[in-house]
Amino acid sequence: MRYPIVISAYTDSSNDLLNRQLANFSREAGLEAIYLMDKTGLVLASSNFDTQQSFIGKNYGFRPYFNIALSGKRGEFFGVGATTGRPGYFISEPVYDHLGNVSSVIAIKLDVRNLQKSWEQGSERVFVSNRDGVIVLSSNPTWLYKTLSPLTEKQMAEIASNRQFGGKPLSTFAWEKIGKTAVSIEDNKFIYVSAPAKRLGWQVHYLLSERRIFERATLTTFIFGGALSALLAFATFLRSTRIKAALLASQADRTQLSATNTELKNAQEELSRTSKLAALGQLSASVTHELGQPISAMRNYLAAAKLDKEMESRNVWEKLNMLVDRMENITKQLRFFTKPGDEKLENVSFRNVFTDVMALVEHDIRAANIDFETDICSSSVLVRGNRLRLEQVLVNLIKNALAAMSSIEGAVLSIVIREENNRALISVQDTGIGFGDRKLVQLQEPFYTTQASGDGMGLGLSISAAIIEEHGGELIAENLKNGGARFIVSLPLSSNVG
Numbered sequence: 006m007r008y009p010i011v012i013s014a015y016t017d018s019s020n021d022l023l024n025r026q027l028a029n030f031s032r033e034a035g036l037e038a039i040y041l042m043d044k045t046g047l048v049l050a051s052s053n054f055d056t057q058q059s060f061i062g063k064n065y066g067f068r069p070y071f072n073i074a075l076s077g078k079r080g081e082f083f084g085v086g087a088t089t090g091r092p093g094y095f096i097s098e099p100v101y102d103h104l105g106n107v108s109s110v111i112a113i114k115l116d117v118r119n120l121q122k123s124w125e126q127g128s129e130r131v132f133v134s135n136r137d138g139v140i141v142l143s144s145n146p147t148w149l150y151k152t153l154s155p156l157t158e159k160q161m162a163e164i165a166s167n168r169q170f171g172g173k174p175l176s177t178f179a180w181e182k183i184g185k186t187a188v189s190i191e192d193n194k195f196i197y198v199s200a201p202a203k204r205l206g207w208q209v210h211y212l213l214s215e216r217r218i219f220e221r222a223t224l225t226t227f228i229f230g231g232a233l234s235a236l237l238a239f240a241t242f243l244r245s246t247r248i249k250a251a252l253l254a255s256q257a258d259r260t261q262l263s264a265t266n267t268e269l270k271n272a273q274e275e276l277s278r279t280s281k282l283a284a285l286g287q288l289s290a291s292v293t294h295e296l297g298q299p300i301s302a303m304r305n306y307l308a309a310a311k312l313d314k315e316m317e318s319r320n321v322w323e324k325l326n327m328l329v330d331r332m333e334n335i336t337k338q339l340r341f342f343t344k345p346g347d348e349k350l351e352n353v354s355f356r357n358v359f360t361d362v363m364a365l366v367e368h369d370i371r372a373a374n375i376d377f378e379t380d381i382c383s384s385s386v387l388v389r390g391n392r393l394r395l396e397q398v399l400v401n402l403i404k405n406a407l408a409a410m411s412s413i414e415g416a417v418l419s420i421v422i423r424e425e426n427n428r429a430l431i432s433v434q435d436t437g438i439g440f441g442d443r444k445l446v447q448l449q450e451p452f453y454t455t456q457a458s459g460d461g462m463g464l465g466l467s468i469s470a471a472i473i474e475e476h477g478g479e480l481i482a483e484n485l486k487n488g489g490a491r492f493i494v495s496l497p498l499s500s501n502v503g
């Protein structure tokens with residue numbers, strides 16, 4: 006660095022002008038501080054010269070970023086301010102005299118608290134560990150300065166000599182890794198993703214409480230390759246826009262709500278669900294868009310490859326084709342989220358919905374080797390809605406019922422369609438494993454699934470719930486006394502819809 010003002014002021018006996026210049030610069034650049042040190046680390050001028058916590062006269066010769074800059078390189082360091090006690094990111098540069106020798110060091114300190122505050126306010130959980138495994142930034146302030154694994158003597162000595170954490174006790178972080186994809190912290194289970202942050206060898210750790218989202222991501226990585234970065238981008242995106250927007254909205258709502266606690270809680274849950282769905286919509290739009298082209302290219306290659314006898318004889322062609330089908334299925338499911346509610350409503354008969362769905366799932370029902378009972382009302386049971394979407398709901402419910410019965414002997418699937426109290430009802434009942442004490446809201450969270458990776462995306466119920474909501478209806482889930490579950494779709498009968 007060769008700023009004449011810095012050099013001349015440094016050679017001047019009074020640093021008054023420089024102090025003020027630094028203060029201006031720091032204000033404009035949004036820095037916590039910018040300061041100039043001599044070759045011993047003594048602060049000669051500083052932007053915070055006129056504050057109580059002025060750095061002037063302090064000596065930071067013990068900080069590694071000072072020594073690195075003194076040796077002619079840029080230094081970077083994260084630490085708790087020795088003077089302020091506030092954590093910050095320090096960047097230092099050497100200052101050269103007119104002969105080209107390092108004459109002093111200039112450093113800036115960035116305040117990291119804003120970043121941290123935005124995390125604290127967000128509902129997601131993020132923390133960042135440094136090269137030693139010490140948590141240096143965290144959405145949960147009580148996790149700060151904990152170590153992910155015990156430090157060696159050498160690391161402890163170095164941290165002490167740098168006064169990196171201002172003498173704060175560095176206790177071990179009470180977390181337990183469950184496999185590669187999950188962690189348990191303070192009795193809460195999270196899906197866990199971590200990625201290097203490049204600078205300083207830091208690692209960003211991102212926690213999601215949706216149980217299986219990461220397994221979905223692994224599946225996606227397998228299929229799409231490199232989609233992990235998309236997940237992280239998604240996480241960042243979620244953090245930066247949706248969560249913030251949802252939070253702002255929820256905060257505005259909250260101030261207005263003078264309702265009871267339960268109402269407030271419901272509103273918040275709904276908000277977080279909608280914001281997740283909205284984020285999912287954005288993600289789905291980009292994923293389906295990005296994958297549309299490569300998938301159709303693969304179809305073309307496959308069509309060409311079918312001519313290759315060797316490929317065909319080894320079943321390669323068929324296997325590849327199945328994989329492409331699967332990818333297409335996934336994008337089809339995702340596509341649902343990208344344009345909800347833009348179809349026209351018509352009179353739809355539940356009976357016809359049932360007949361069409363049977364054609365789609367007949368094969369699965371037969372393959373499941375179960376008893377199948379139906380009780381279908383003889384009238385047409387009309388509702389206002391979109392037929393394809395209502396069919397999608399019934400397909401999802403039947404597929405879930407079959408999945409829940411896959412390990413049960415003598416299982417029975419029953420479907421009932423009837424009219425009751427001016428409502429059209431479809432009930433799908435199974436004698437499967439039931440859903441225990443989990444609530445429907447939990448089951449219908451996007452990506453929530455208990456199915457093995459590759460079998461379920463955890464989107465069936467969230468798609469179904471969204472469709473039923475669009476139709477002004479209700480989805481009810483109940484466990485049956487003798488085992489199994491019943492899902493009931495209830496919509497207003499068409500004559501009752503305006």
Ligand code: ADP
Binds near residue numbers: 448456
């Ligand atoms: P997926 O079927 O892909 O897992 P869904 O959103 O359709 O996704 O369902 C989410 C979860 O809800 C299932 O993984 C399962 O744990 C539970 N579930 C849904 N339907 C049933 C059912 N009929 N019986 C028991 N559990 C069910």
